[in-house]
Every structure is written in structure tokens, then in C-alpha cells.
Amino acid sequence: MAKGGDDYCFGCGKNNPIGLHLNFQPDGEKVSATKTLSREYEGYTDVVHGGIVSLLLDEAMGNYIQKIYDKQAMTGRIEIRYRHPTPVEQELKISAWQESRRKNVLAMKASVETADGTVTAEATSKFVLVSL
Numbered sequence: 203m204a205k206g207g208d209d210y211c212f213g214c215g216k217n218n219p220i221g222l223h224l225n226f227q228p229d230g231e232k233v234s235a236t237k238t239l240s241r242e243y244e245g246y247t248d249v250v251h252g253g254i255v256s257l258l259l260d261e262a263m264g265n266y267i268q269k270i271y272d273k274q275a276m277t278g279r280i281e282i283r284y285r286h287p288t289p290v291e292q293e294l295k296i297s298a299w300q301e302s303r304r305k306n307v308l309a310m311k312a313s314v315e316t317a318d319g320t321v322t323a324e325a326t327s328k329f330v331l332v333s334l
Contacts, residue, residue, distance in 0.1 A: 212257070213260075213261035214261060214265060222257075226261075226269065226296075232266070232297045233265055233297065235265075235295075236294065236295050236296070237293070237296065238293045239254065239290050239291070240290060241290050248291075249287040249290065252284060255282070255288050255322070255323045256280070256282050256325075258314055258323075259280070259282060259296070259298075259314065259325035260277055261296075262296045262298035262312040263312050263329060264329070265298065266298040266300065266310065267308060267331070273332075274333070275308065275331050276332050277327055278307070278330045279327060279328045280325055280327040281326050282325045283324045285323060288323060294315065295316075296312070297315075298310060298311065298313075299311055299312075306330055307331075308331070309327070310325075310327045310329055311324070311325065311327075
């Protein structure tokens with residue numbers, strides 16, 4: 203949640219009644235959350251919509267920055283590789299970590315994986331630290 207915000211973020215906000223309520227926690231050098239998505243989030247039958255998978259990855263990277271740096275950041279660029287279909291109605295682990303930093307630009311990575319460790323999607327991105 204953004205500092206001083208209303209906790210209404212669609213990805214992680216506790217006050218958004220239709221949000222995902224993702225709760226990222228430190229996990230070694232990463233932050234991670236688990237989530238089981240219902241069929242309301244599917245694209246093809248039994249598969250999470252690709253836009254929702256993108257949101258999970260982006261949200262993880264933004265939460266990493268917020269938890270590690272206690273700052274807000276905006277996605278400058280994101281590239282996603284969909285490796286396997288991401289299943290609905292199965293627990294997913296969403297993780298993010300930092301690759302590097304140059305001034306106010308952070309190079310980030312994230313992944314979504316199933317309980318058996320299959321990586322279904324990966325992202326690389328550039329985030330820019332901002333003052334809102």
C-alpha cells in the first residue's frame with residue numbers, strides 16, 4: 203500500500219472489496235505471497251487470464267520496493283514471459299527480487315509458480331522511484 207494512501211490498491215489493498223488482497227512478506231532476498239485464484243479470473247478454461255498474471259508479477263515487484271526501500275515506485279517497463287498456463291483454483295506463489303539499482307531506477311525480476319515449483323510466468327522490469 204502506498205504511504206499515506208487509502209489501502210485501496212487492486213492488488214494488495216485491504217480496503218478494496220473486489221481486490222486480490224495479496225500479502226507480500228520477506229522471503230530471503232525476495233518478497234513472496236501465495237494466492238489461489240478462482241475461475242472469475244480465468245481466460246481460457248482453467249487458466250488464469252494473462253492480464254491477471256501480469257498484474258501479479260507487477261504487484262510483486264512494486265511491493266518489494268515498498269517493503270525494502272519504503273518508497274513508492276512506478277513501472278517504467280515490464281516484459282513478461284509466459285512459460286506454462288497458470289492454473290485457476292490452485293495455490294500460486296508470487297515472488298519478486300531486485301537485480302540491480304542505478305540511481306532511482308531499479309531492475310527487478312518476478313515469477314509465478316505452482317505448488318510443485320513449475321514456473322508459469324516470469325517478468326523483468328525497470329521501476330522508477332517517485333515522490334507522489
